[in-house]
Amino acid sequence: MIGEIIAIGDELTSGRILNSTSQFAAHHLFALGHEIVAMSTIGDSPELIGAAVRKALGRADFVIVTGGLGPTSDDLTNEAVSSALGLPSTFHPEVLNQIEMFLAGGKKVAQNIKLEKMAWLPAGAEVLKPEANMAGYLLVHEQKPIFILPGVPHEMRELLKDVVIPKLATFKGQEKRHVQRQLYRIFGIPESEVNQRLKHLEDDNSLVRIGYYPVYPEVHLSLTVLGGDDKETLALFEIFEQKIKEVIGEYIYGCGEESLAELVGSLLKQQGKSLAVAESCTGGLLAHQVTSAAGSSDYFIGGVTAYSNEMKNTLLHVDAKIIEKHGAVSAETARAMAQGVQEICGTDVGISITGVAGPGGGTDEKPVGTVYFGLAVGDMLYDYLFHFSGKRDMVQAVSAHTGLDLIRRKLLEER
Numbered sequence: 001m002i003g004e005i006i007a008i009g010d011e012l013t014s015g016r017i018l019n020s021t022s023q024f025a026a027h028h029l030f031a032l033g034h035e036i037v038a039m040s041t042i043g044d045s046p047e048l049i050g051a052a053v054r055k056a057l058g059r060a061d062f063v064i065v066t067g068g069l070g071p072t073s074d075d076l077t078n079e080a081v082s083s084a085l086g087l088p089s090t091f092h093p094e095v096l097n098q099i100e101m102f103l104a105g106g107k108k109v110a111q112n113i114k115l116e117k118m119a120w121l122p123a124g125a126e127v128l129k130p131e132a133n134m135a136g137y138l139l140v141h142e143q144k145p146i147f148i149l150p151g152v153p154h155e156m157r158e159l160l161k162d163v164v165i166p167k168l169a170t171f172k173g174q175e176k177r178h179v180q181r182q183l184y185r186i187f188g189i190p191e192s193e194v195n196q197r198l199k200h201l202e203d204d205n206s207l208v209r210i211g212y213y214p215v216y217p218e219v220h221l222s223l224t225v226l227g228g229d230d231k232e233t234l235a236l237f238e239i240f241e242q243k244i245k246e247v248i249g250e251y252i253y254g255c256g257e258e259s260l261a262e263l264v265g266s267l268l269k270q271q272g273k274s275l276a277v278a279e280s281c282t283g284g285l286l287a288h289q290v291t292s293a294a295g296s297s298d299y300f301i302g303g304v305t306a307y308s309n310e311m312k313n314t315l316l317h318v319d320a321k322i323i324e325k326h327g328a329v330s331a332e333t334a335r336a337m338a339q340g341v342q343e344i345c346g347t348d349v350g351i352s353i354t355g356v357a358g359p360g361g362g363t364d365e366k367p368v369g370t371v372y373f374g375l376a377v378g379d380m381l382y383d384y385l386f387h388f389s390g391k392r393d394m395v396q397a398v399s400a401h402t403g404l405d406l407i408r409r410k411l412l413e414e415r
Contacts, residue, residue, distance in 0.1 A: 001168060003029060004056040005039045006049075008067035008077055009151055013043040021066045021149075021156045032165060033179030033224075044074045050084030057144055062168060064160075067151030069135035071117045077148060078121055085141050087122040095119040095127060102133040128163045138167065145171055178227045180237035184244065186219040187260060187405055188251045194219050197247045201240065207233075208240055217398040218260075221248075253408060260404045261293045267411040268299040268349070275407070276345035277303040278316055278337040278352040280328065281371065285400040286353060301345040306337070316340035316352075329354050331372050331383040338374030339381055349410075350376040351403050357395045371399045377410055 005025050011017040019041055026036045037060060042048045049068070056063045068077030082089050096119040118135060121127075125137040128147070134155040139146040147164050149156045186194060191214045198221075202210055211222040223240055227233030245252060254263050268275055277286050287303035290296055304315050309328055312318040318336040326332040334352050342350025355371030362368035369388040374381070386402060388395045 001061040001171070002035050002037055002059075003062045003064065004037055004060040006052050006056060006063065006065045007039070007041045007151070008044065008049055008065065010043045010074065012041050012067070020153055021151060024153070024157055025064055025066070025160055028160065028165065029168075030222075031181065031183070032169075033181060034168065044068060044076055046076050046080040046083065049077060049080035053081060053084050053146070057141060057146070060144070062144060062171070063146045064149060064164070065146065066149045066156050069118065069148065069150050071115050075117070081139070081146070081148065082122040085122065085139070087124065087139075089120045090123045090125070091116075092119045092121055092125070092127065094130060095121070098130065098133065128159050132158075134159065136163075178230050178233040179224065180227070180233045181222065181224045182237075182241065182255055184221040184223070184248070184252050185254045185256075185258075185260070186221055186248060186251050187217065187253055187401060189219070189248075191219045194221060194248065194251075198244065201243055205236065205240075207236060210240075210244075216394065217401045221252075250409070253405065259293065260401060260408065261289045261296075264404050264408050264411070265290070265293040265296055265299060267408065267415070269295075271411060271415065273348035273411070274299050274301050274345075275349045275351070276301045276341045276347040277403070278341035278350065278374075279303065279305050280307055280312070280337075280352075280354040281357040282353050282396050282400050282403075283307070285396055286351070286403045289400050289404060301347050304341055304344075312337060316344070327366070329356055329366050329370060329372060331374075331385065334372035334374035335376075335381050335383045336374070338376040342376040348378060349407060350374075351407060353399055353403055355395070355399060357392045357399070359392060369395055371395070371402070373403060373406055375406055375410060377414070382410075 005022045007019050007022045012019045022039050026039060029036060040052055042052050053063065053065065065077060068075045096116055099115050099118060121137055122139055125139055128136040128138060135150045136159045137148050139148065149159050191212050195212055198210060207226050209224040213220040223244060225233050225237040225240065227236055253260055275290065277290065279286055284303065284305045290300050306312040306315050309323050312323065312328065313320050316337050317340045318333060322332050322336055334354050337352030337354060338350045341352065352374040353371060356362050356366055356368050358368035371386050371388060373384040384406060388398050
């Protein structure tokens with residue numbers, strides 16, 4: 001189905017709070033085959049809210065509205081929706097009762113807050129989760145569902161996954177579209193090159209859609225096939241998936257939600273290998289990414305952030321003569337750091353990063369963005385040189401990601 005998302009709240013339009021609810025809803029609905037044609041953010045103005053809802057109903061099969069359902073004077077969504085659709089407000093005693101039961105557990109509210117306000121909903125409203133202590137209801141206007149959800153992120157997410165998505169899947173009156181979709185996670189080439197390699201496929205078939213989404217330092221690629229039936233859809237999807245893999249190849253590291261750190265962790269566990277990291281210019285970012293994956297304690301032994309030359313020598317046993325002769329940013333130092341952390345931690349794999357993240361510190365020979373990697377796998381020792389561009393945080397981010405990708409590639413070779 002085609003949908004639209006409207007987020008409401010002055011805290012969003014002023015930039016005080018990040019609009020994470022719209023992103024979450026769009027991401028999950030997109031993954032299930034729905035197409036979001038527009039997303040808007042509206043302040044606490046009844047006129048603007050009403051106009052946005054009416055406009056959305058004119059071009060979408062369903063509408064999701066988040067925010068403005070609380071008991072305070074600036075929570076105006078219910079009134080705005082009632083007015084925009086010409087519906088009288090009706091009192092729902094079961095909603096007020098649920099709120100009062102929740103408050104009986106010890107939660108306090110200010111005396112000037114009128115809880116009854118949350119129980120006045122547009123006529124025809126169906127409360128989405130009556131047993132839960134959260135707002136949220138469904139209206140069906142001219143055969144189109146409008147989901148009015150709370151702006152509190154965890155409440156909105158719960159309702160979307162538990163109630164909204166199942167209701168959309170079974171909503172009557174809409175033509176069922178047979179959809180096959182996959183998200184490919186790409187690292188190592190820029191979005192422009194991915195686009196160039198796949199441009200010939202974009203208009204190859206009207207039932208196929210290819211989308212590009214830069215999520216620095218990665219590129220995410222979506223393949224969507226809308227067929228007449230499941231068999232046709234799957235067959236066409238498999239053809240185009242094969243074409244994409246042939247063109248992008250080894251740069252596709254995974255699909256769906258699995259991150260690069262999670263994939264590397266899975267490979268390490270499958271092969272029964274342990275990992276340790278030694279970092280200089282990334283300042284511990286690689287270790288942070290590794291440990292962001294659940295279960296990383298099964299394979300990650302530890303890491304050393306050795307920023308100064310003295311720390312490289314003292315903690316990682318890098319010979320001072322190597323640094324003196326070749327410099328801290330060099331293939332020789334990177335190799336020694338990787339070997340040092342591997343030996344100290346007693347791991348199967350050791351990786352190091354040393355470079356010039358900027359904005360200062362670069363030279364003609366080693367400009368900003370010069371980064372060396374050392375990789376120790378068993379008795380083998382490797383080094384790699386990359387030249388990255390961008391600001392300091394971008395160089396650090398792409399360096400940490402490159403470290404993970406080097407481990408991935410080497411483990412796949414070993415396998």
